[in-house]
Amino acid sequence: MSGPAVASSLALWTAATGVVWTIAGALLLLWGWLTLPLGRSRGASARPPVRSSRPLRVVAGALISGGAAVLGALLAGQGNAAATIVGAQATAGAATFVAREAAGFAAIFSGGSGGGGLLLAALDRVGLGFVRIGDWIANGARIIANGISFGAGFESQYVVANQAAVAAAVATGGLVGWVSASSRWKYSGVATYIGLDLVALGFVACSLAVVETTTNPLAAAFGIWLVGAVLFGFFLMLIYQFYALEHLTGEEAPAAEDDAPAADPDAPRPFVLVQVASYNEPPEVVRECLRSVRALDYPRDRFAVQLCDDSTDPASLEGLAEFCASIGVEFRHRTDRRGFKGGALNDGLASFPGPVDFVAIVDSDYVVQPGFLARVIPEFRREKLGFAQTPQAYRNVRPGALSRWYELADSYFYRVVQPVRARYQSLIFCGTMGVLRRSALAEAGGWSEQCVTEDAELTIRLLARGWEGRYLPEEFGAGLAPDLMSAVRSQQRRWAFGGIQMLRMNRKLLATKQLTLRQRIDFRTTALFWFDGLFLVGVTVALAALVVASWSGAWLPFAALPVPVIVALVPALLMIDGLVKIRGALRRTREVTFRDVVGVLTFWYAIKLNDLRAAVRAWFGRPMAFVRTPKHPAVDPGRTAALAAALRSSTAETVIAVGLAGIVVASPWVWMATGAVVPFAYAVFLAWLVYYAYAYASALWFDYQSRRNPPPRLPEGVTGPGRRPAAVEPTGP
Numbered sequence: 055m056s057g058p059a060v061a062s063s064l065a066l067w068t069a070a071t072g073v074v075w076t077i078a079g080a081l082l083l084l085w086g087w088l089t090l091p092l093g094r095s096r097g098a099s100a101r102p103p104v105r106s107s108r109p110l111r112v113v114a115g116a117l118i119s120g121g122a123a124v125l126g127a128l129l130a131g132q133g134n135a136a137a138t139i140v141g142a143q144a145t146a147g148a149a150t151f152v153a154r155e156a157a158g159f160a161a162i163f164s165g166g167s168g169g170g171g172l173l174l175a176a177l178d179r180v181g182l183g184f185v186r187i188g189d190w191i192a193n194g195a196r197i198i199a200n201g202i203s204f205g206a207g208f209e210s211q212y213v214v215a216n217q218a219a220v221a222a223a224v225a226t227g228g229l230v231g232w233v234s235a236s237s238r239w240k241y242s243g244v245a246t247y248i249g250l251d252l253v254a255l256g257f258v259a260c261s262l263a264v265v266e267t268t269t270n271p272l273a274a275a276f277g278i279w280l281v282g283a284v285l286f287g288f289f290l291m292l293i294y295q296f297y298a299l300e301h302l303t304g305e306e307a308p309a310a311e312d313d314a315p316a317a318d319p320d321a322p323r324p325f326v327l328v329q330v331a332s333y334n335e336p337p338e339v340v341r342e343c344l345r346s347v348r349a350l351d352y353p354r355d356r357f358a359v360q361l362c363d364d365s366t367d368p369a370s371l372e373g374l375a376e377f378c379a380s381i382g383v384e385f386r387h388r389t390d391r392r393g394f395k396g397g398a399l400n401d402g403l404a405s406f407p408g409p410v411d412f413v414a415i416v417d418s419d420y421v422v423q424p425g426f427l428a429r430v431i432p433e434f435r436r437e438k439l440g441f442a443q444t445p446q447a448y449r450n451v452r453p454g455a456l457s458r459w460y461e462l463a464d465s466y467f468y469r470v471v472q473p474v475r476a477r478y479q480s481l482i483f484c485g486t487m488g489v490l491r492r493s494a495l496a497e498a499g500g501w502s503e504q505c506v507t508e509d510a511e512l513t514i515r516l517l518a519r520g521w522e523g524r525y526l527p528e529e530f531g532a533g534l535a536p537d538l539m540s541a542v543r544s545q546q547r548r549w550a551f552g553g554i555q556m557l558r559m560n561r562k563l564l565a566t567k568q569l570t571l572r573q574r575i576d577f578r579t580t581a582l583f584w585f586d587g588l589f590l591v592g593v594t595v596a597l598a599a600l601v602v603a604s605w606s607g608a609w610l611p612f613a614a615l616p617v618p619v620i621v622a623l624v625p626a627l628l629m630i631d632g633l634v635k636i637r638g639a640l641r642r643t644r645e646v647t648f649r650d651v652v653g654v655l656t657f658w659y660a661i662k663l664n665d666l667r668a669a670v671r672a673w674f675g676r677p678m679a680f681v682r683t684p685k686h687p688a689v690d691p692g693r694t695a696a697l698a699a700a701l702r703s704s705t706a707e708t709v710i711a712v713g714l715a716g717i718v719v720a721s722p723w724v725w726m727a728t729g730a731v732v733p734f735a736y737a738v739f740l741a742w743l744v745y746y747a748y749a750y751a752s753a754l755w756f757d758y759q760s761r762r763n764p765p766p767r768l769p770e771g772v773t774g775p776g777r778r779p780a781a782v783e784p785t786g787p
Contacts, residue, residue, distance in 0.1 A: 082249025240305075256620065332365065442524040482510050718747070
C-alpha cells in the first residue's frame with residue numbers, strides 16, 4: 055500500500071470535527087453510566103420531581119453539549135485559542151443571561167405589589183430579555199470572527215472545524231433539551247442522549263473523511279455503502295435508546311384530576327364476555343386455560359366464557375365440546391377460518407345472545423389469575439377509556455434455554471417500551487390478557503379480518519376515534535413460550551408482516567390529526583424495528599467487500615489523525631452503552647445479569663433476517679396466512695437430526711456466517727503473500743467480521759439448542775412452580 059494520500063482541507067475539516075464530536079460524546083456517555091439510575095427502582099414517590107421548563111432545558115442542553123465539545127477539542131489536541139475562547143464565552147454568556155433573567159423575575163415576584171403591577175413588570179422583563187438575546191447573538195458573531203482570525207495566527211489547521219463542532223454540538227444539545235422537556239427527563243438522561251448523538255455524528259464524520267481521501271473508486275464505493283448502512287443503524291439506535299432513556303430518566307406528567315364518578319358499590323358489575331381464542335392447541339392446554347378463566351374472582355352471573363375455536367386437527371377437538379359443557383363455557387367451532395383470529399372473535403361476539411359491556415381476550419395457552427377482571431374492570435370508570443392491557447408472561451421458562459431469552463426480549467417490550475408509550479397514549483393492545491369496551495370495539499369497526507396482527511391494528515383505529523388506553527404493569531396470567539426456534543421464527547414473521555401491513559392499511563389515519571404527533575411517530579418507528587436487518591446486512595456486505603477488495607490493492611487511506619482508533623472503538627462503545635441501558639431498564643422491574651442481556655442481544659440478532667424477509671414481503675403487499683405458533687416440540691430427535699433440522703431452518707444465516715469466517719481466515723494469508731502494509735482499521739474490520747459471523751451463527755445455535763433441550767411439559771393444571779388454579783365445579787351447559 056502506498057503512503058496515505060494528501061488530505062484535502064475539507065477532509066481535514068470533517069475529520070477534525072468528527073474527532074471533537076466523538077471525544078465529547080464519549081465523555082458524556084461515560085458520565086451517563088455513572089449518573090443514570092441503573093439500579094432497581096425505588097418507586098415514583100421516592101424520585102425527586104422533574105422540572106420540564108422548555109426554555110430552561112434548551113439552554114441546559116446547549117450548555118452541556120457546548121462544554122463537552124470544547125473539552126473534547128482540548129483532549130483531541132485541537133484545542134486552539136479560538137475554540138477555547140468561543141466555547142468559554144458562549145458558555146459564560148448563556149449562564150450570565152439565564153442567571154440575570156432568573157434574578158430579575160425573582161425580584162419582581164418577591165417585591166411586587168398588586169397583580170397588575172406584577173404583570174407589567176414581568177412583560178417589561180420579557181421585552182428586555184429579547185433585547186439582550188439579540189445583543190448577545192450579535193456579540194457572539196463578532197467573537198467567533200475574532201476567534202477564527204486569532205486562532206489562524208497560531209497556524210492551526212482546525213480552527214473552522216472546532217468552531218463548527220462547538221456550534222453544531224450546541225444546536226444538538228438545544229434540540230435534545232427541547233425534546234426532553236415534554237418527556238420530563240432528568241438531566242442525566244439529557245446529557246447521555248446528547249452523548250449518543252455526538253458519538254454517532256463523530257463516527258460518521260470521521261468515516262466520510264476517510265472515504266473522501268481515497269483515490270480508489272472501488273474502495274470509495276464500498277466505503278460510502280458502509281457509511282450509509284451505519285447512518286441507518288445509528289438512526290435506529292437513537293430511536294431505541296430514546297425509549298430506554300425515557301424509561302430510566304423520564305417521569306409521568308402530573309396526572310389530571312380524575313373526574314370519573316366513583317363506582318357505586320351497590321350497582322351491578324358490568325357484564326364481561328371472556329373470549330378464549332384457540333387453533334390446533336393440545337386439548338389439555340385449552341382445558342387448563344378454561345378452568346382458570348371459569349375460576350375468576352368476579353360475580354358468576356356477570357361474566358361468561360366463550361371458546362372461539364378454529365381447529366382443523368381432530369386431535370385438538372377431542373373432548374373439548376363435552377368439557378366446555380361440563381364447566382359452563384360456550385363452545386364455538388368454525389371450519390372456514392375466515393378472517394383467522396379476528397374473524398373468530400367477531401363471529402363469537404356477534405353470536406353471543408345477551409348484552410355485553412366489556413370483552414376480555416385470553417389466548418388458550420394462558421392460565422389466568424383469579425383477580426384479573428376484579429382489578430382491570432374498575433379502571434373503566436372513565437368513559438373514554440376504550441381498552442386496558444396487562445403484560446404477557448410465561449410459565450415454562452428455564453435458565454439458559456431459548457425460553458429464557460425469548461421471555462427477556464418480550465419483557466423488554468412490556469416493561470420498557472409499553473409503559474413509555476402509555477404515557478403518550480400510543481400503547482399497543484396485544485391481543486391477550488387485555489380488556490376492551492364493547493362500544494369502543496363496535497365504533498372502531500370490530501377486529502380486522504385482513505391483518506394478521508389484528509390486535510395492534512385495532513389499536514390505531516381505537517386511538518384515532520378518541521378512545522384512550524390504559525397499561526397496568528401487573529401480571530395476571532402466564533402462557534407458554536415457544537419451545538423451538540422455528541416456532542419463534544414463525545411467530546416473528548407474523549408480527550413483522552402484520553406490523554408493516556397495519557401501517558399500509560391505516561396510512562391515511564397516520565397522515566391526519568386524528569392521531570397526535572407522538573402517536574404517529576411511535577407507530578411509524580415501531581415499523582422500523584422490523585427493518586433492523588437492513589443494518590446488519592448492509593454493514594456485513596460493506597465490511598466484507600472492503601476486506602476482499604484489499605486483496606487486490608483497493609485500500610481505504612487514513613490521514614494522520616486518530617481516525618482509525620475512532621473507527622475501531624466507536625461501534626464497540628455504542629454496543630456496550632446499549633447493553634448498559636438495556637440492563638438498567640430491565641433491572642427496574644426484575645433481576646438480570648449482563649449474561650442475560652448478552653443473551654437477549656444475541657436472540658435479537660438471530661431473528662433479524664427472518665423479520666426483514668417478512669417486513670419486505672408486507673411492504674410490497676404480498677399476502678401471508680395466519681400461522682399459529684406451535685408450543686410443544688416432538689421428542690428429542692438426537693444430535694444429527696437436530697443439527698440437520700436446524701441447518702434447514704437457518705440456511706441463509708449459516709451460509710453467511712461460514713462465508714464471513716472464510717474471509718477472516720483467508721485475509722491474513724493473502725496480505726502476507728502480497729506484502730501489504732495493513733492499516734490498523736483493517737485489523738478492526740476483521741474483528742467486526744468475526745462478531746457479525748457470530749451474530750448470524752446465533753440463529754443456528756438457538757435452533758439446535760431448542761431442538762436438543764426442549765423444556766419439560768407442565769402437567770395439566772400446573773400454572774407455575776408449586777401453584778395450581780382454583781378448582782372449578784361443573785355448572786352444566
